[in-house]
Amino acid sequence: MATPAIFLCFVSEGKRRRVSAPGRIVRSPDHLYVIIGKFLELTIQTSHYANAVNRVQPSAIRELFSLLSRPDVISLAGGFPSAAALDLNGVRGATERALISSLATSFQYGNSEGYEPLRELIAQRARTKGMKLDASDLLITTGSQQAIDLITRVLVDPGDRVAVETPTYLGALQTFQFQGADVLPVPTDHEGVKVEELEEMIVRHRPKLLYLIPNFANPTGYVMSLRRRKQVLALARIHRFYIVEDDAYGELYFREPPPPTLLALANDEERQWVVHLASFSKILAPGLRLAWLSAPAEFLRHVVVAKQLSDTHTSTLSQLTAFHYLRAGSLEPALNRMRSFYENQARAMQRAIKAELSGTPFNAMHPEGGMFYWADLPFVDTAAILRNAIDEHGVAYVPGAAFYTGQPAHTRLRLSFASASAEQIGEGIRRLARCIRWESLGASNHASTHASTHASNQIPRQEQLP
Numbered sequence: 199m200a201t202p203a204i205f206l207c208f209v210s211e212g213k214r215r216r217v218s219a220p221g222r223i224v225r226s227p228d229h230l231y232v233i234i235g236k237f238l239e240l241t242i243q244t245s246h247y248a249n250a251v252n253r254v255q256p257s258a259i260r261e262l263f264s265l266l267s268r269p270d271v272i273s274l275a276g277g278f279p280s281a282a283a284l285d286l287n288g289v290r291g292a293t294e295r296a297l298i299s300s301l302a303t304s305f306q307y308g309n310s311e312g313y314e315p316l317r318e319l320i321a322q323r324a325r326t327k328g329m330k331l332d333a334s335d336l337l338i339t340t341g342s343q344q345a346i347d348l349i350t351r352v353l354v355d356p357g358d359r360v361a362v363e364t365p366t367y368l369g370a371l372q373t374f375q376f377q378g379a380d381v382l383p384v385p386t387d388h389e390g391v392k393v394e395e396l397e398e399m400i401v402r403h404r405p406k407l408l409y410l411i412p413n414f415a416n417p418t419g420y421v422m423s424l425r426r427r428k429q430v431l432a433l434a435r436i437h438r439f440y441i442v443e444d445d446a447y448g449e450l451y452f453r454e455p456p457p458p459t460l461l462a463l464a465n466d467e468e469r470q471w472v473v474h475l476a477s478f479s480k481i482l483a484p485g486l487r488l489a490w491l492s493a494p495a496e497f498l499r500h501v502v503v504a505k506q507l508s509d510t511h512t513s514t515l516s517q518l519t520a521f522h523y524l525r526a527g528s529l530e531p532a533l534n535r536m537r538s539f540y541e542n543q544a545r546a547m548q549r550a551i552k553a554e555l556s557g558t559p560f561n562a563m564h565p566e567g568g569m570f571y572w573a574d575l576p577f578v579d580t581a582a583i584l585r586n587a588i589d590e591h592g593v594a595y596v597p598g599a600a601f602y603t604g605q606p607a608h609t610r611l612r613l614s615f616a617s618a619s620a621e622q623i624g625e626g627i628r629r630l631a632r633c634i635r636w637e638s639l640g641a642s643n644h645a646s647t648h649a650s651t652h653a654s655n656q657i658p659r660q661e662q663l664p
């Protein structure tokens with residue numbers, strides 16, 4: 199911490215901290231005020247950082263992930279797309295075409311809304327999915343994480359209420375918390391957010407926005423049902439709150455596409471309350487940092503100003519790359535390959551779960567898309583055993599507690615089938631099964647078995663956590 203700064207201040211009538219006796223000390227998170235007299239105080243600034251930095255704590259779980267660099271640990275934790283699933287040669291070709299056809303533009307400033315021809319192609323594609331969009335309804339953002347941040351800055355003042363389906367994406371939770379929002383969890387089941395509980399919460403707390411991941415949600419993999427999508431839209435219209443629909447995984451269905459997006463389902467009145475996000479991270483390349491958002495016109499204007507203040511515009515080269523990729527018609531065939539790749543990955547995990555975990559209390563629903571298994575281990579605190587899972591058994595997952603605000607479900611865990619190979623998935627689940635038995639039955643019975651099996655199962659390391 200920097201050396202505390204000490205100031206002697208005259209205090210105006212309006213700002214007087216206390217009509218209190220001289221000598222009294224008043225504390226705030228980053229200041230101490232020593233009252234000297236009615237209009238004079240000594241201010242000791244104990245921290246130079248904004249209060250926001252204290253609202254988001256580095257989690258103990260994240261710290262454990264430093265252990266993942268060990269080559270003998272299999273990570274089922276990360277949500278990175280697999281390099282084997284991405285069409286990297288296609289992306290390279292599109293980058294080359296961008297550089298050959300528009301070298302100067304590729305490295306030039308662009309406008310804050312995004313490269314117009316790319317927005318045209320995105321809007322065209324969105325229209326095929328029932329979303330009535332023109333290029334002018336869209337803003338290109340530097341990943342959808344930035345979109346969440348910009349929306350939050352435009353809508354949320356410290357103390358405002360934000361509703362989130364729970365569990366939900368940690369990056370969104372932290373963004374809301376950093377801004378000082380009062381984040382209110384709404385329970386979900388396999389059909390998405392529970393509408394009755396949502397309505398009750400809305401009537402009582404009047405949140406400004408509701409954050410949802412309707413398709414193959416992170417971390418649950420659940421898909422919100424058509425019925426609930428329509429019900430939530432009606433609630434937004436009646437109670438006047440924004441729905442932020444984060445569609446990061448909607449393209450990654452295995453067989454059947456999910457129901458239409460909330461934006462596609464909304465009538466004209468409901469549309470005024472829908473902000474839709476989609477990302478190229480999982481379907482093109484996360485390193486391009488490319489996503490888009492659509493919002494009602496006035497909302498969009500505010501977001502564009504926030505973006506100007508944040509990064510002026512999204513990387514021109516990334517946008518031109520995506521433009522050439524889409525224009526060449528490369529996305530649809532790549533998506534088809536990706537869908538069957540992730541389906542095979544998910545099946546490998548399903549087979550391993552069946553073979554290795556059937557004798558344990560583990561239960562999980564098989565996902566129909568996305569990247570995650572969301573599992574429950576009754577009576578096991580998954581955060582408490584993570585260190586052992588990594589250290590002793592050589593496998594990592596994300597404990598469910600990371601995805602909650604308020605009361606976490608300690609028995610949950612997220613397993614990703616995205617970036618490990620099928621072989622690693624099988625071995626990772628075997629190790630997890632050993633870990634669960636070890637934790638449930640007591641370590642002593644297993645000491646000898648573990649020592650030999652763990653040593654003989656060294657598998658090459660894969661990509662680590664985002």
Ligand SMILES: Cc1ncc(COP(=O)(O)O)c(C=O)c1O
Nearest residue numbers: 341342343367416446477479489
């Ligand atoms: C639900 C969800 N939203 C947003 C993001 C951020 O993605 P990006 O900023 O790469 O577009 C992620 C990342 O994993 C996510 O899972």
